[in-house]
Amino acid sequence: MLRLLVLLLVLANAGYWAWSQGLLAAYGLAPAVQTEPQRLGTQIQPEAIRLLPPDEVKKLDNGPSASADTPASECLQAGLFNDQQISSLRPRLEAALPPGSWQLESSTEPARWIVYMGKYTTEEALAKKRGELRQLGVAFRAVHNPALAPGLALASFPLQADADRELARIATKGVRTAKVVQERAETHGHTLKLAAVDAAQHARLDTLKPQLEGKALQPCS
Incomplete structure (x- = not known):
């Protein structure tokens, strides 16, 4: 019985080897062909394929994407200009820029009310107050109105009522000598707008x- 089993295993191995080598193909017994020679006929100029060096690959990666991400033009604006400034600016614009590439729009700059501390007589007094506000965790900035400088603005609002409410809130943090003042009155004038500024117009x-x-010049709002 054992001899018969060994003989069957030897015959099975011999049969598998003959099948795998294609020796039984005449009898319809052969493994599937894995190659696909028909694809060679569909290749278009395979001899033209070449490997690019790293520097050329980098140029291809950076070139198209960089140009795609760079905007062709942008909208810019500047202002506010009063009538006297516009009378001087308009002829300069007409001489330097193409017609239709710019316009002057009537605009209104709202009033600005601030929670104010100052005016300080010395730089030392101003620096001391800055240090105190930092310790209290209160933000501040320098004021833009020369009549109030040197001084500090702790908050800015277009309405006085909002500034009054902020003054009361800041007082709870330990700020005692601040007050509400108008840093800027409502102003009417003109805004210069350039809808599509390209590289040539930038120059x-x-x-x-x-x-x-x-x-x-700032991005259009």
Whole structure:
């Protein structure tokens, strides 16, 4: 019985080897062909395929994506300009920029009420007050109105009532000598708007900066 089992295993191994080598193909017994020679006929100029060096790969990666992410143009604005400033700025704009690329819009700058501390007579007094406010955890900034400088604005609002409420809130944190004042009155004027500034117009705008009265060009709101 054992000899018969060994003989069957030997015959089975011999049969598998003959099948795997394709020796039984004439009898319809053969493993499936894994190669696909028909695909060679569908290849388009396979001899043209080449490996790119790392520097060329980097150029391909950076080039198209960088240009796609860079905006072709942007909307910029500056202001507010009063009538006298506009009379000087308008001819400069007409000479430097294409017609239709800019416009002057009537605008209103709202009043600004601040919770104010000052005016301080010395830089030492101002520095001391800054240190005290930091210890209390109260934010502050320098005031922009020369009549109130040197001084500190602890908060800014377009309405006096909002500033009054903030003054009461800040008092609970230990601020005792602040008050509400108007830093800026409501102002009417004009805003310069450039809807689509490209690279060429950016260069032209650089020549106009002296005529912008120190008002920076900013993204349109």
